[in-house]
Amino acid sequence: MKKRTLGRSDLVVSEFCLGSMTWGSQNTMEEGHAQIDCALDHGMNFIDTAELYPTTPQSPGTVGQTELIIGEWFARTGRRSEVILASKIVGPGNSTVRPPKTGPISPETLRVALEASLRKLKTDYIDLYQLHWPNRGSYHFRQNWSFDPSGQPKDQRGEFREILETIAGFVAEGKIRHFGLSNESCWGAAVWLEVAEAHGLPRVVSIQNEYNLLCRHFDLDLAELSHQEDVGLLAYSPLAAGLLTGKYAGGAVPEGSRASINPTLHHRRTEQAEAATEAYAALARAHGLEPAHLALAFCASRPFMGSVILGATSVEQLATDIAAAEITLTDDVRSGIEEIRRTYPMPM
Numbered sequence: 001m002k003k004r005t006l007g008r009s010d011l012v013v014s015e016f017c018l019g020s021m022t023w024g025s026q027n028t029m030e031e032g033h034a035q036i037d038c039a040l041d042h043g044m045n046f047i048d049t050a051e052l053y054p055t056t057p058q059s060p061g062t063v064g065q066t067e068l069i070i071g072e073w074f075a076r077t078g079r080r081s082e083v084i085l086a087s088k089i090v091g092p093g094n095s096t097v098r099p100p101k102t103g104p105i106s107p108e109t110l111r112v113a114l115e116a117s118l119r120k121l122k123t124d125y126i127d128l129y130q131l132h133w134p135n136r137g138s139y140h141f142r143q144n145w146s147f148d149p150s151g152q153p154k155d156q157r158g159e160f161r162e163i164l165e166t167i168a169g170f171v172a173e174g175k176i177r178h179f180g181l182s183n184e185s186c187w188g189a190a191v192w193l194e195v196a197e198a199h200g201l202p203r204v205v206s207i208q209n210e211y212n213l214l215c216r217h218f219d220l221d222l223a224e225l226s227h228q229e230d231v232g233l234l235a236y237s238p239l240a241a242g243l244l245t246g247k248y249a250g251g252a253v254p255e256g257s258r259a260s261i262n263p264t265l266h267h268r269r270t271e272q273a274e275a276a277t278e279a280y281a282a283l284a285r286a287h288g289l290e291p292a293h294l295a296l297a298f299c300a301s302r303p304f305m306g307s308v309i310l311g312a313t314s315v316e317q318l319a320t321d322i323a324a325a326e327i328t329l330t331d332d333v334r335s336g337i338e339e340i341r342r343t344y345p346m347p348m
Helices: 031-042 065-077 105-121 156-171 186-199 221-229 271-286 291-301 315-326 330-343
Strands: 003-005 010-015 016-019 045-049 084-090 124-132 176-182 206-210 233-238 305-310
Touching: 003 176, 003 305, 010 016, 010 233, 010 305, 016 031, 016 315, 031 315, 065 105, 084 105, 105 156, 105 330, 124 156, 124 206, 124 271, 156 176, 156 305, 176 186, 186 206, 186 221, 206 221, 271 291, 271 330, 291 305, 291 315, 305 315
Parallel strands: 016 045, 016 305, 045 084, 084 124, 124 176, 176 206, 206 233, 233 305
Antiparallel strands: 003 010
């Protein structure tokens, strides 16, 4: 499998990353371990998790189970050195990680979260430590329809510097290697870079945002920032929570699927999204491709891509998705994608 360097770091990651947010709810420990084995057997070396996981569904009774499952795999196998591991601290407002509601990310909460993650993961260090979403809020997860930054504080550089100084301390302690963002905007990423440069602090190496054929916000300002500043995208939901596989066509809800737990797929299931999905599926089949392979190969081909995060609920599903690594889209397929995009530019 192809490897890519994240940002200006020494992290060389596989073009597909193993997502883990179903482990501990939809998947057992044994199933999670089987997925890790499968991923490594196929040349993947990158696993993404978070203190919040699993999220299918999110529950105080299961929060943190995913990191425990990964930690047990490290303990059982002794293969920690073969994995580039990413995790995240939850942003403010969540009511499951540190009830009643998680406060803002700060030096204090960073220390609590990191130490807890290291214990659960049974490791001395995390390769990439990410802020799950900004303290000031985010336009991701369909919040773009009502996004209004006018209430934000005007200058947040002091807060950013305090967080980066804390991150720098963790790097010095050997507890993390690199720093990344998630659910972030172009302005936010630019200021994190500015503060790091001004004060000699850890530089952002990646941004983990949603990206798929139905959600292409990253193609604009963030793509430009990625190119100019060497900050790679870690694309989550590259199949739009399963929509782009075609398995929900005609209103179907397969037993055990994400939609059986969250019927709207976090508001991704709209009339426009279903129509766009049908168009992409027809394009794929016209060129002898599986719809999922079209969607994943498209993401992997983007010039700003650091790694595409694959979330699966079975080893068979994971192996099928990994096969997209062998696909190169033709010019005709790329043209067809752009034609559909113009018809359905923001379907969800």
